[in-house]
Amino acid sequence: MAERSSTIDPSAHRGALRADDAPWEGLLANLPGRGNVSRRQFIKGVIATGASVSAFSYFAGPAATSARASVPRLVSINVNGQARRVDVLPQETLAMTLRYKLGLTGTKLGCDRAECGACTVMIDGVAHYSCSTLTQRVRAREVVTVEGLESPDGTLHPVQQAFIDELGPQCGFCTPGQVMAAAALLEANPNPTREEARRAMSGNLCRCGAYDHYLNGVMRAAANGQAVAEEVSNG
Amino acid sequence: MMKDMMPHFDLVQPTDVESALDLLREHGRDAWALAGGYDSFDWFKNRGKQPSVVVDLEGLDELKGVRETGDGIEIGATTSLTDVENDPLVRERYGLLAEAVSVVASPQIRNGGTIGGNICQDTRCWYYRYGMPCYRAGGNVCYAGAPDAMNREHALFGADRCVAVTPSDSAPALVALDAEMVVRNARGERVIPAGEFFMPPGVDITRMTVLDPDDLLTAVRIPARWAGARFHFEKVADRKTWDFPLVNVAAAFRIADGRIDDSRIVLGAVECIPRRLTDVEDLVRGRVPNESTAAEAGELATQGARPLSYNHFKIPLVKNLVARAVRSA
Numbered sequence: 001m002a003e004r005s006s007t008i009d010p011s012a013h014r015g016a017l018r019a020d021d022a023p024w025e026g027l028l029a030n031l032p033g034r035g036n037v038s039r040r041q042f043i044k045g046v047i048a049t050g051a052s053v054s055a056f057s058y059f060a061g062p063a064a065t066s067a068r069a070s071v072p073r074l075v076s077i078n079v080n081g082q083a084r085r086v087d088v089l090p091q092e093t094l095a096m097t098l099r100y101k102l103g104l105t106g107t108k109l110g111c112d113r114a115e116c117g118a119c120t121v122m123i124d125g126v127a128h129y130s131c132s133t134l135t136q137r138v139r140a141r142e143v144v145t146v147e148g149l150e151s152p153d154g155t156l157h158p159v160q161q162a163f164i165d166e167l168g169p170q171c172g173f174c175t176p177g178q179v180m181a182a183a184a185l186l187e188a189n190p191n192p193t194r195e196e197a198r199r200a201m202s203g204n205l206c207r208c209g210a211y212d213h214y215l216n217g218v219m220r221a222a223a224n225g226q227a228v229a230e231e232v233s234n235g
Numbered sequence: 236m237m238k239d240m241m242p243h244f245d246l247v248q249p250t251d252v253e254s255a256l257d258l259l260r261e262h263g264r265d266a267w268a269l270a271g272g273y274d275s276f277d278w279f280k281n282r283g284k285q286p287s288v289v290v291d292l293e294g295l296d297e298l299k300g301v302r303e304t305g306d307g308i309e310i311g312a313t314t315s316l317t318d319v320e321n322d323p324l325v326r327e328r329y330g331l332l333a334e335a336v337s338v339v340a341s342p343q344i345r346n347g348g349t350i351g352g353n354i355c356q357d358t359r360c361w362y363y364r365y366g367m368p369c370y371r372a373g374g375n376v377c378y379a380g381a382p383d384a385m386n387r388e389h390a391l392f393g394a395d396r397c398v399a400v401t402p403s404d405s406a407p408a409l410v411a412l413d414a415e416m417v418v419r420n421a422r423g424e425r426v427i428p429a430g431e432f433f434m435p436p437g438v439d440i441t442r443m444t445v446l447d448p449d450d451l452l453t454a455v456r457i458p459a460r461w462a463g464a465r466f467h468f469e470k471v472a473d474r475k476t477w478d479f480p481l482v483n484v485a486a487a488f489r490i491a492d493g494r495i496d497d498s499r500i501v502l503g504a505v506e507c508i509p510r511r512l513t514d515v516e517d518l519v520r521g522r523v524p525n526e527s528t529a530a531e532a533g534e535l536a537t538q539g540a541r542p543l544s545y546n547h548f549k550i551p552l553v554k555n556l557v558a559r560a561v562r563s564a
């Protein structure tokens with residue numbers, strides 16, 4: 001996947017793909033449509049997904065609808081305990097903002113379609129796919145990425161340590177997502193059964209097939225957490 | 236697969252339902268209501284649908300949460316699937332729904348995806364999702380119905396040019412529970428029985444529900460009628476996580492003196508709309524839910540199935556899932 005620079009020109013996208021402005025509309029005027037479907041709807045339907053799109057997007061039409069009540073561009077989001085000021089497009093996903101605007105490349109993009117879990121982060125303590133979350137949605141939330149788990153003195157999060165001890169990762173690409181899913185699980189349920197842990201981790205694919213290693217890691221982290229909790233309560 | 240930005244849209248984040256309704260009315264077909272986004276972003280990223288104004292429902296607090304009503308419960312449309320699954324009222328009285336939403340997609344998708352979005356989601360026919368100009372997209376051909384098409388996931392029943400199926404796990408459960416959909420637009424509110432909410436292709440091939448572009452689903456009401464009944468939900472999919480149902484069944488039974496007094500048996504993913512099996516409900520009424528009742532029910536459930544080239548396997552699935560549901564009563 002090509003790295004993108006942080007300067008994404010919105011004018012190249014703004015309104016470019018609206019059928020109203022489309023220079024090819026005349027060409028499509030005689031295509032068969034169905035009685036109850038307007039031609040414009042039809043055209044919207046046939047703008048095929050995939051390769052043809054990049055060509056279309058150069059036909060930048062006039063600016064689209066007014067920005068009335070549309071979201072602000074300069075926003076502040078709380079990531080890993082810090083307020084980060086960032087210029088965010090309305091349609092921008094959190095994965096994009098984290099990786100390409102804030103340099104937090106620990107969060108991976110695997111599929112960009114909610115089908116792999118590599119992009120998992122915590123939002124207010126709950127696991128979410130950052131590839132499928134608009135950054136504009138998290139303005140009042142607390143986002144934690146894999147970079148935010150270790151303590152300031154460099155001590156790893158119990159899940160990170162347990163994944164190392166259990167030789168969790170193989171290639172490591174899915175690991176940040178696995179770590180975040182596990183950390184979110186233990187936050188909600190510090191003492192899960194193996195079955196509960198398996199279910200909580202089921203939204204994270206691992207192409208290396210290291211599932212059992214990760215699961216062992218989650219159970220070890222939970223056990224270590226329990227041990228620490230008991231120590232604390234025993235004074 | 237592309238990993239780039241979605242095309243531009245204006246994002247509006249209203250904080251009250253009236254403003255949201257005004258925006259939807261004002262922008263008509265150019266507007267798009269956004270709940271969890273797990274159906275929407277797929278369309279936007281693939282350039283299959285390109286609204287110019289996206290109305291974010293996240294800020295509408297009155298659309299969130301589960302409330303008790305005089306007759307049952309009301310679930311706000313943007314309540315997450317995880318919250319529906321974990322809600323004490325839902326678990327205690329309507330375990331069928333809790334179970335149905337628990338097998339949707341993946342944990343993260345259930346954390347962000349909403350019950351309203353799950354009901355309103357578009358079909359997953361992959362020709363259509365890939366942007367092919369088929370009937371459903373306003374064209375005049377169905378790619379999936381062709382003899383050599385990849386139609387393993389498609390319909391057994393009720394096809395009318397389009398052979399796509401309802402992909403939702405929660406929809407059959409809501410039909411089985413006699414749920415009602417509360418729908419609002421700028422002109423007022425209407426309440427639609429779940430059994431009439433979904434749109435057959437013969438009536439309008441371009442949409443999956445009766446919702447007009449300016450309509451908002453605000454809540455789902457579940458009456459007390461089936462509270463605490465005997466429930467059965469089963470989903471068959473290729474993988475336990477992520478995959479949409481190949482067939483699912485949601486059933487509710489009232490038993491009196493060891494016999495089935497009344498029931499609802501509803502299949503998903505075999506027709507464009509959830510398929511309520513009223514014939515089977517009639518057949519099992521007054522009968523003991525034993526092996527022979529179950530076998531007859533399973534057999535009857537497959538009547539009228541018209542398989543495509545690659546989905547014959549759904550027929551024995553329907554038969555066995557319905558038989559198992561009846562046996563469980």
Ligand SMILES: Cc1cc2nc3c(=O)[nH]c(=O)nc-3n(C[C@H](O)[C@H](O)[C@H](O)COP(=O)(O)OP(=O)(O)OC[C@H]3O[C@@H](n4cnc5c(N)ncnc54)[C@H](O)[C@@H]3O)c2cc1C
Binds near residue numbers: 275338352353453480
């Ligand atoms: C990889 C993957 C696997 C999946 N697997 C399953 C599965 O196994 N079973 C299953 O049931 N689902 C599955 N889904 C679907 C997922 O559960 C739905 O996408 C999700 O429930 C849709 O809800 P959402 O809140 O994300 O909807 P959105 O994407 O926000 O909305 C979906 C549609 O409904 C409309 N809409 C949403 N809310 C309202 C409202 N209140 N009023 C009017 N219109 C509204 C939107 O405009 C849009 O057209 C899967 C999705 C993905 C991405």
Ligand code: SF4
Binds near residue numbers: 358361376397399
């Ligand atoms: S099944 Fe329906 S959605 Fe799929 S290609 Fe045919 S008309 Fe289109």
Ligand code: FES
Binds near residue numbers: 115
């Ligand atoms: S990149 Fe988000 S789930 Fe795959």
Ligand code: FES
Binds near residue numbers: 175
């Ligand atoms: S360790 Fe390689 S993908 Fe999981």
